[in-house]
Amino acid sequence: MEDLHIIELYWQRDESAIKESQTKYGGYCSTIANNILHSEEDSEECVNDTWLRAWNTMPPEKPSRLAVFLGKITRNLAIDRYRRDRSQKYGGGQAALCLDELGECIGEDTPIEDRLALKELMNSFLSSLPDKNRNIFLLRYWYMMSVAEIAKRNGMSEGAVKMVLQRVRDKLRAYLEKEGVGI
Amino acid sequence: MTNKDILLEVIGDAGERFVPELTGKKKKHSVLKWSALGGVCAAAVIVCVIVLIKMNKNESAISPYVNLPQIGNSNTKSGTDKINPTIRFGEMGFEGLMAYDISELDTPNPWNPDLKLSSLPVYRNLAYNDFGEMVYLSEEQMREIAKNTASALKVDVIDTKITYVKDFEQGEVPDEILKSIYRIDVNCSDNTTITVYGDGQIKIEFERNTLPSGYNFSHNSTSKEEAQKVMNYLSDKYGRLLHYDNALCFSIADRSFSGVENRSYYVYDRSDELVQSILNYNLSFSKFAPDDNGDLLCIWLNNPLCVSEYLGDYPIISVDEATEQLMNGKYFSSVPGDYIRNGRISKEGIAKIELVYRNNKVEYYQPYYKYYVELDSAAFNMADGLKNYGIFYVPAIDSEFLEEYKYFGEY
Numbered sequence: 001m002e003d004l005h006i007i008e009l010y011w012q013r014d015e016s017a018i019k020e021s022q023t024k025y026g027g028y029c030s031t032i033a034n035n036i037l038h039s040e041e042d043s044e045e046c047v048n049d050t051w052l053r054a055w056n057t058m059p060p061e062k063p064s065r066l067a068v069f070l071g072k073i074t075r076n077l078a079i080d081r082y083r084r085d086r087s088q089k090y091g092g093g094q095a096a097l098c099l100d101e102l103g104e105c106i107g108e109d110t111p112i113e114d115r116l117a118l119k120e121l122m123n124s125f126l127s128s129l130p131d132k133n134r135n136i137f138l139l140r141y142w143y144m145m146s147v148a149e150i151a152k153r154n155g156m157s158e159g160a161v162k163m164v165l166q167r168v169r170d171k172l173r174a175y176l177e178k179e180g181v182g183i
Numbered sequence: 184m185t186n187k188d189i190l191l192e193v194i195g196d197a198g199e200r201f202v203p204e205l206t207g208k209k210k211k212h213s214v215l216k217w218s219a220l221g222g223v224c225a226a227a228v229i230v231c232v233i234v235l236i237k238m239n240k241n242e243s244a245i246s247p248y249v250n251l252p253q254i255g256n257s258n259t260k261s262g263t264d265k266i267n268p269t270i271r272f273g274e275m276g277f278e279g280l281m282a283y284d285i286s287e288l289d290t291p292n293p294w295n296p297d298l299k300l301s302s303l304p305v306y307r308n309l310a311y312n313d314f315g316e317m318v319y320l321s322e323e324q325m326r327e328i329a330k331n332t333a334s335a336l337k338v339d340v341i342d343t344k345i346t347y348v349k350d351f352e353q354g355e356v357p358d359e360i361l362k363s364i365y366r367i368d369v370n371c372s373d374n375t376t377i378t379v380y381g382d383g384q385i386k387i388e389f390e391r392n393t394l395p396s397g398y399n400f401s402h403n404s405t406s407k408e409e410a411q412k413v414m415n416y417l418s419d420k421y422g423r424l425l426h427y428d429n430a431l432c433f434s435i436a437d438r439s440f441s442g443v444e445n446r447s448y449y450v451y452d453r454s455d456e457l458v459q460s461i462l463n464y465n466l467s468f469s470k471f472a473p474d475d476n477g478d479l480l481c482i483w484l485n486n487p488l489c490v491s492e493y494l495g496d497y498p499i500i501s502v503d504e505a506t507e508q509l510m511n512g513k514y515f516s517s518v519p520g521d522y523i524r525n526g527r528i529s530k531e532g533i534a535k536i537e538l539v540y541r542n543n544k545v546e547y548y549q550p551y552y553k554y555y556v557e558l559d560s561a562a563f564n565m566a567d568g569l570k571n572y573g574i575f576y577v578p579a580i581d582s583e584f585l586e587e588y589k590y591f592g593e594y
Contacts, residue, residue: 002388004472004480013272013543015315019351060279060440068199075195083188095191102194103187112189119193126201135203141194142202 003066010058017058018051025067029074035144036078036095046081050074075142094144101165102141105173106181118181125175129168136161137168246426247331247385251324251489262305262495266547267586268578272517278574279518280555281438281565285534285572288555291433293453293460294538302498303458303579306491306548310382314356316348317544318363318381319490325379329369332385332484335424338371385484387424392479400473402445410434410446417471418450421482425469427452442566448472462488465540466548487542494547498581502536505552505577509533514554518573522558532556534572538579550579 001020009017029050033043050073063069082095112118126134136154139145147165151158272278282288294300310319320328322345333340346368349361369377374390394400398416399409414432418425431453436446451468454460467486474480500508508514510528524532535555540548555572563571578585 002474002480004474005386008472013278015544023351060281062439062445063199065199065202067204068202071202072195076192079191079195099187099191102190106186106190108186110186112186115189115193118189119196122193122196123198123201126197134201138194138197138202141191142197 006066007058007062010055011062015055018055021051021054021070022047025070028067029070032071032074032143033078035146036075036082038094042081043078046074046077049077053077071143075144094146098141098144101169105169106176112181121176121179121181125172129171133164133168136164140165245331245334247328247335247424247484248383248486248489249331250327251320251383251486259304260493260495261302262497262584264494265584265586266305266494266497266549266580267588268515268547268549268551268580269588270515270541270545270551270576272515277517277519277522279558280572280574281440281569282572283438283442283568283570285555285557285570287436287438288535288572290435290537291431291464292537292539293457293464296502296536298457300457300499300538302496303550304462304496305494305550305580306488307494308382308487308491308546308548310487310490311544311546312360314352314360315544316352316356316360316363316365316381317384318348318360318365320364320379320381320383322364322367325364325367325381328379328383328385329367329377332377332379332387332424333369333371335426336371336375336377336387337423338373338375341370341372343370344368383486383489385482387482387484389479389481394477394479398477400448400477400479402447402473403443405434405446407434407436410436410448414448414450414471417448417479424482425450425452425484429453431464438569440563440565440569442569461538461550462540466542485542487548491548497549497584499550499579500581502552505579506530506533506536506554508577509552509554509575514575514577515551516573516575518556518558518575522562522571522573523556524559528554528556528575541576551576552579 001024006017006020006024009020026047029047030043033046034040037043037046050070053073054070057073061069079095106112126138129137132154136150139150139153140147145153147158147161150156151161154161280288310317312318326343329343330340344367346365347361348356348363348365350365352361364381366378366380369379371377376388378386378388380386394413394416398413399405400413405413411432411434414434418427418430418432422430427450429452430450432448432450434446434448436444438444448471449468450471452463454463466488469485470483472480472483510530512527514528520526533554534557537553537555538550539553540550542548554575554577556575558571558573560570565571
């Protein structure tokens with residue numbers, strides 16, 4: 001079913017929207033959740049929660065890219081769950097590794113207060129990247145995909161992917177430092 | 184939360200245009216014209232464009248529903264069964280329409296508050312069940328509908344796929360429902376797909392159906408006048424399929440929180456007989472949808488009365504009586520009470536009243552007075568001047584003929 005139809009079902013408050021979402025994007029959202037949580041059971045719960053959250057937000061929202069819209073919900077839910085369980089050393093997925101890596105890009109001395117400004121900076125930074133590097137960066141830190149998966153997907157060696165990620169992180173750190181964020 | 188946690192969150196908010204596809208499936212159509220909105224379009228609104236068209240029906244064409252019972256209102260009777268008026272809204276979200284002014288929400292509803300109707304027909308939806316799967320038609324009936332639809336479109340049927348409820352439903356659902364057909368998908372010679380659902384609804388999806396130059400068909404960048412022109416063209420082109428005597432076309436444009444329009448396109452068969460017109464407008468209408476490129480993506484045909492049982496004509500209350508009930512909190516609505524100005528609906532807050540039949544998985548097709556009430560704008564982060572109208576329903580059937588029920592908004 002076309003995305004527009006699925007969105008329309010949400011807007012018509014037709015619960016088959018959830019069925020259609022599950023059919024078309026269940027696997028996609030499971031992948032995202034599992035990347036973060038590394039637990040089939042927890043991922044399934046996150047994906048189920050995704051449909052409810054989508055139901056709650058459409059209307060009023062009408063996403064231009066349903067996959068990304070649903071994926072973002074799953075990602076946020078999975079990160080919340082990861083945080084909730086982190087103190088119990090639960091999970092062990094890519095989230096912990098991603099967080100460690102991102103720690104290279106930003107200091108902790110000055111707490112970030114203006115998230116909107118950081119979001120604008122991030123979008124500006126992403127737009128400055130070559131397509132290939134930006135995709136690799138987002139596969140890693142948006143989808144939280146493993147380096148091995150990214151390498152396979154892009155026909156690259158794991159070493160080459162790590163190199164790209166390292167360079168983009170270095171560039172991001174320099175960019176944020178220049179803008180005075182999280183020094 | 185540490186700075187790196189925040190950074191991880193902010194990356195999650197990256198502009199959608201940056202996020203790579205993961206599904207590996209290429210989009211069939213390219214860029215949405217309104218993608219610049221960041222994917223946040225919203226709410227409902229309506230600017231109506233009305234045009235009456237004498238249909239150019241081909242004599243050889245037959246209605247997709249030709250072999251199903253067609254309920255007219257020629258043999259009327261008084262209803263005696265008690266009707267359950269309860270509306271179930273689903274679990275979350277609320278029904279609201281945003282507009283800069285209520286006049287933007289004008290619709291071609293054949294009913295208006297000046298009409299004095301004393302009774303209206305009520306139907307039992309035979310496809311309704313407590314398990315939420317709208318199933319009723321037999322395989323033979325659904326195949327017939329699909330075949331007639333293909334014939335009206337002048338395409339050949341290539342193959343057919345049947346989806347039963349049991350294919351996706353589990354749990355405590357009775358066998359009778361699990362074995363019912365949820366839908367039939369028919370692939371046609373020009374790659375058009377016709378889907379017939381168990382309640383008789385038809386969806387026709389086109390692979391690529393480009394409109395001639397000069398037509399602007401979109402959700403977000405089509406004016407009222409352009410929409411009228413598009414619908415004139417489409418309702419004429421698909422006259423064989425619609426099989427309407429007098430097609431009345433209208434477009435519905437809604438606005439997002441930022442004030443951007445989102446337009447939908449409809450047509451129904453306007454009858455000289457008022458009650459039939461009301462039924463056609465609310466229940467037996469068709470909807471046309473554009474894709475991202477301005478081509479015709481799909482057509483939805485609705486005809487729920489073909490799977491309904493006529494229960495009789497029931498006396499209805501007046502608008503004034505219904506308004507009194509509304510003000511006393513006797514209504515059905517999904518609008519949270521917090522959004523109502525001062526926590527109580529006032530006469531001044533009522534911006535518009537319609538009489539409607541709801542058609543969304545209901546047990547009975549029955550009339551309701553539909554109220555558009557301006558909500559507390561402070562509750563929403565909207566563009567300057569934009570108003571949010573919450574929707575409230577009051578049953579139109581005289582309470583003597585209604586089962587006992589509890590209003591959602593009862594004070």
